[in-house]
Amino acid sequence: MFAYLVRRLFLMLVTLFGISIVIFLLLRIVPGNIVDILFAAAGYVDPADKANLEKELGIDQPLIVQYWHWISGFVRGDFGYSYVSEKPALQEILPRIPITARLAGLALLFSASIGIPLGVISAVNQGTRLDYTLRVISLSGLSLPSFWLGLLILTASVAMFGQMPIFNPNPQTWLEAFATYAVPAAAVGFRSAALTMRITRSSMLEVLRQDYIRTARAKGASDAAVNYRHALKNAILPVITVIGIEAAFLIGGLIVTETVFNIPGVARFLVEAIRWRDYPIVQNLVMLIAVVVVVANFTVDMLYAVFDPRIRYTD
Amino acid sequence: MRSVWALAAMAALSVLTASTATLAGEPKQGGVLRMYHRDSPANASILEGATYSVNVPFMGVFNNLVIYDQHIAQNSPDTLRPELAESWSWSGDNRKLTFKLRQGVKWHDGKPFTSADVKCSFDLLMGKSQQKLRQNPRKAWYSEVNEITTNGDFEVSFDLKRPQPSLLAMLASGYTPVYPCHVSPADMRTHPIGTGPFKFVEFKANESIKLTRNPDYWKKGLPHLDGIEYTIIPNRSTAILAFVAGKFDMTFPTHITIPLLKDIKSQAPNATCVVEPTNVSTNIIVNSSSAPFDNIDIRRAMAMALDRKAFVDILFEGQADIGGTMLPPPQGIWGMPKDKLETIPGYGPNLNANREEAKKLMQKAGYGPDKHLAVKVSTRNIAEYRDPAVILIDQLKSIYIDGELDVVETANWFPKVARKDYMLGLNLTGNSVDDPDQSFYENYSCGSERNYTNYCNKEIEKLFDVQSQETDIAKRKPLVWEIDKKLQEDVARPIIFHARAGTCWQPYVKGVTIMSNSSYNGFRYEDVWLDK
Numbered sequence: 001m002f003a004y005l006v007r008r009l010f011l012m013l014v015t016l017f018g019i020s021i022v023i024f025l026l027l028r029i030v031p032g033n034i035v036d037i038l039f040a041a042a043g044y045v046d047p048a049d050k051a052n053l054e055k056e057l058g059i060d061q062p063l064i065v066q067y068w069h070w071i072s073g074f075v076r077g078d079f080g081y082s083y084v085s086e087k088p089a090l091q092e093i094l095p096r097i098p099i100t101a102r103l104a105g106l107a108l109l110f111s112a113s114i115g116i117p118l119g120v121i122s123a124v125n126q127g128t129r130l131d132y133t134l135r136v137i138s139l140s141g142l143s144l145p146s147f148w149l150g151l152l153i154l155t156a157s158v159a160m161f162g163q164m165p166i167f168n169p170n171p172q173t174w175l176e177a178f179a180t181y182a183v184p185a186a187a188v189g190f191r192s193a194a195l196t197m198r199i200t201r202s203s204m205l206e207v208l209r210q211d212y213i214r215t216a217r218a219k220g221a222s223d224a225a226v227n228y229r230h231a232l233k234n235a236i237l238p239v240i241t242v243i244g245i246e247a248a249f250l251i252g253g254l255i256v257t258e259t260v261f262n263i264p265g266v267a268r269f270l271v272e273a274i275r276w277r278d279y280p281i282v283q284n285l286v287m288l289i290a291v292v293v294v295v296a297n298f299t300v301d302m303l304y305a306v307f308d309p310r311i312r313y314t315d
Numbered sequence: 316m317r318s319v320w321a322l323a324a325m326a327a328l329s330v331l332t333a334s335t336a337t338l339a340g341e342p343k344q345g346g347v348l349r350m351y352h353r354d355s356p357a358n359a360s361i362l363e364g365a366t367y368s369v370n371v372p373f374m375g376v377f378n379n380l381v382i383y384d385q386h387i388a389q390n391s392p393d394t395l396r397p398e399l400a401e402s403w404s405w406s407g408d409n410r411k412l413t414f415k416l417r418q419g420v421k422w423h424d425g426k427p428f429t430s431a432d433v434k435c436s437f438d439l440l441m442g443k444s445q446q447k448l449r450q451n452p453r454k455a456w457y458s459e460v461n462e463i464t465t466n467g468d469f470e471v472s473f474d475l476k477r478p479q480p481s482l483l484a485m486l487a488s489g490y491t492p493v494y495p496c497h498v499s500p501a502d503m504r505t506h507p508i509g510t511g512p513f514k515f516v517e518f519k520a521n522e523s524i525k526l527t528r529n530p531d532y533w534k535k536g537l538p539h540l541d542g543i544e545y546t547i548i549p550n551r552s553t554a555i556l557a558f559v560a561g562k563f564d565m566t567f568p569t570h571i572t573i574p575l576l577k578d579i580k581s582q583a584p585n586a587t588c589v590v591e592p593t594n595v596s597t598n599i600i601v602n603s604s605s606a607p608f609d610n611i612d613i614r615r616a617m618a619m620a621l622d623r624k625a626f627v628d629i630l631f632e633g634q635a636d637i638g639g640t641m642l643p644p645p646q647g648i649w650g651m652p653k654d655k656l657e658t659i660p661g662y663g664p665n666l667n668a669n670r671e672e673a674k675k676l677m678q679k680a681g682y683g684p685d686k687h688l689a690v691k692v693s694t695r696n697i698a699e700y701r702d703p704a705v706i707l708i709d710q711l712k713s714i715y716i717d718g719e720l721d722v723v724e725t726a727n728w729f730p731k732v733a734r735k736d737y738m739l740g741l742n743l744t745g746n747s748v749d750d751p752d753q754s755f756y757e758n759y760s761c762g763s764e765r766n767y768t769n770y771c772n773k774e775i776e777k778l779f780d781v782q783s784q785e786t787d788i789a790k791r792k793p794l795v796w797e798i799d800k801k802l803q804e805d806v807a808r809p810i811i812f813h814a815r816a817g818t819c820w821q822p823y824v825k826g827v828t829i830m831s832n833s834s835y836n837g838f839r840y841e842d843v844w845l846d847k
Contacts, residue, residue: 031724031726031727032724032725032726032727032730033726036726036727036729036730037725037726038357038449038450039450039729040725040726040727040728040729040730041357041365041366041725042364042365042450042452046764049450049451052447053449053450056449082520084357084358084520085358085505085520086358086501086504086505087505092520151552151553154552154553154556155556157560158556158559158560158582162560162561163560164556164557164560164562166548166553166557166562259549259550259553260550260552260553261553262546262548262550262553262554262557264519264521264522268521269520269521272355272520272521272549276357277726
């Protein structure tokens with residue numbers, strides 16, 4: 001187990017190094033840099049002024065030098081300064097992380113707490129009206145783009161209640177606080193919940209046909225005990241995998257949701273930073289996200305062993 | 316006798332009405348104006364900005380030497396008002412403009428305002444100071460200024476190379492605040508210090524901008540508001556829904572398109588909404604340095620094939636203006652009158668005749684029904700650019716030109732145009748002041764950085780100088796019209812239309828005036844108040 005852990009940790013470092021190269025190069029391949037954008041916004045291009053600014057920001061240096069400055073700084077925790085706001089990049093990134101983390105956490109919670117029970121119900125009632133209804137709902141969840149669902153929620157709120165659940169940094173009431181996070185989390189989590197439900201259903205159906213389930217029933221176990229203690233426990237592995245993958249994909253969904261609900265989280269901030277080619281923000285933020293995803297995958301792999309005693313990582 | 320009584324009754328009624336209006340209109344102190352902002356500006360420095368995304372939130376932090384009257388929608392030489400200057404005077408030969416400065420004005424950090432600050436600001440703009448602006452997009456405005464001289468702490472003079480009455484117009488723009496000498500340009504980008512009615516509190520990128528009342532403002536009793544809060548909402552649908560839901564007191568100025576204005580009026584019927592020209596023209600830039608548009612016949616044919624009314628009807632439901640380079644009247648001060656405009660080829664009312672003429676020019680150049688000219692129409696990947704470009708492509712088909720849309724990301728647009736890597740481009744040109752000098756020299760003079768098409772006509776350049784030195788507006792206008800007409804006939808940068816846009820505010824917001832011939836000059840907001 002220890003050797004396996006060491007091997008996985010080493011692989012994580014190699015993966016992160018690869019990702020850092022990809023992030024760095026992709027940003028340079030995208031046409032234009034911050035200076036181009038600033039001068040494009042001004043509607044003029046003065047070569048001398050541009051050169052001065054490129055020198056000031058250090059983007060006139062060879063790529064290898066720029067990469068070394070960035071990655072050595074990242075390892076030391078020195079993220080440099082945002083090209084746009086001219087504030088420390090870390091100071092710009094850190095306050096936004098909890099906002100997105102809360103949103104992502106709630107969305108995942110929504111996804112699991114709705115998707116798994118409904119998946120089980122759908123599976124144990126296979127072929128019934130309830131099953132068909134739940135499958136239609138899940139299909140709609142997969143089909144509705146989250147930005148459209150978000151706008152629909154906002155429009156309906158304004159039309160029906162004359163209120164709008166957009167971000168409020170200082171909520172005065174419990175309801176406001178709930179609306180600030182729960183409504184957007186539901187909008188983005190709806191798709192995840194639908195996916196979780198479908199995976200849970202198909203996995204449950206497979207397990208429910210196993211001999212040991214029939215044996216459990218023959219021994220007189222109750223439906224609840226069979227479904228939840230025996231079947232779900234064995235059907236949960238693919239669901240955990242999907243939730244782990246969804247956690248990574250959620251960042252993509254959150255970009256749209258944060259934009260529609262005007263939430264000043266890290267996902268929308270990332271898109272703005274890309275638009276400005278704000279290298280210190282984009283590189284460090286994407287790298288942080290990469291670290292989170294790699295660690296999340298590692299954690300999910302470790303969780304397999306917890307949920308399924310048959311799995312033991314050996315040397 | 317009856318008429319005397321009627322007159323007396325009318326007089327009494329009007330006195331009553333006037334006094335009632337005064338009572339109802341008595342400004343109230345307090346309250347924070349909540350507005351959404353359409354995007355996150357790059358920084359807070361107006362002198363370095365080139366978009367009204369910077370002017371709107373930060374104009375209230377500063378004062379100018381002079382300013383356009385904030386309660387008269389049309390900026391004109393008659394609406395110039397003193398601000399940090401108490402008065403101004405021209406020398407006898409119109410080559411020296413002297414300002415007497417206001418005394419007792421303090422910067423937001425408590426330091427006194429003096430003539431040295433004015434000199435610093437304009438030396439910075441002219442590129443003559445030790446400190447440099449990171450960007451200086453309006454350096455050319457001061458090309459006729461020799462130097463700035465001070466005479467004591469409260470007098471400053473602009474020495475000019477030649478008379479230029481338009482200098483006052485440019486000094487009155489929202490783009491020309493006076494900066495403090497003792498704060499670096501870098502600090503002004505992140506924490507601006509001004510003398511204006513509002514103090515800067517914070518600017519969180521992509522989140523919010525907050526200003527608070529300046530209690531030591533030199534205009535006693537102003538501002539009425541306790542502060543202004545801008546919430547940055549780039550998504551237009553979300554922003555408008557939030558305004559309808561009452562989360563904001565006002566929309567971002569001139570941010571509402573004509574079709575969206577209908578939605579707001581239906582969902583928030585009590586809101587006050589106005590539609591005004593933005594003084595932003597949509598135009599075609601033509602690369603005349605290479606084939607096929609080096610041929611003046613093809614350029615003229617293209618200009619003649621334009622159905623400007625169709626653009627206006629499709630994109631603005633009829634609510635936009637057709638004109639030349641200068642914004643057309645009545646909102647525009649310098650635009651050609653309609654009868655003169657219609658004498659320009661392509662502007663006449665008979666579209667079919669124009670297009671027949673255009674086809675003949677195309678045939679003369681070797682193109683016809685069997686031989687179409689294939690061109691790429693390049694434009695920025697923004698709806699305001701893309702949508703008219705698509706209509707343009709459709710219209711060009713009528714004269715054997717097959718256009719293909721080439722959308723370019725913002726970062727690459729101006730570098731691409733600068734290196735002449737385009738055939739036809741659809742471009743937007745914003746004018747921060749409704750003034751011929753600003754427009755002509757910036758967009759059409761030989762060698763200007765913003766003369767994207769490299770149009771260069773020495774004869775017309777002389778006319779630029781002639782009109783620029785004319786101090787009598789009545790004499791200057793015909794000169795400007797002749798230049799504008801000539802520019803259109805030369806197909807220097809064919810103007811398609813001048814856009815209009817809407818602004819809405821809740822009924823309790825008072826004292827807002829949306830400028831009708833510029834989108835850059837009307838955001839001091841010192842006497843805006845909330846009737847709550």
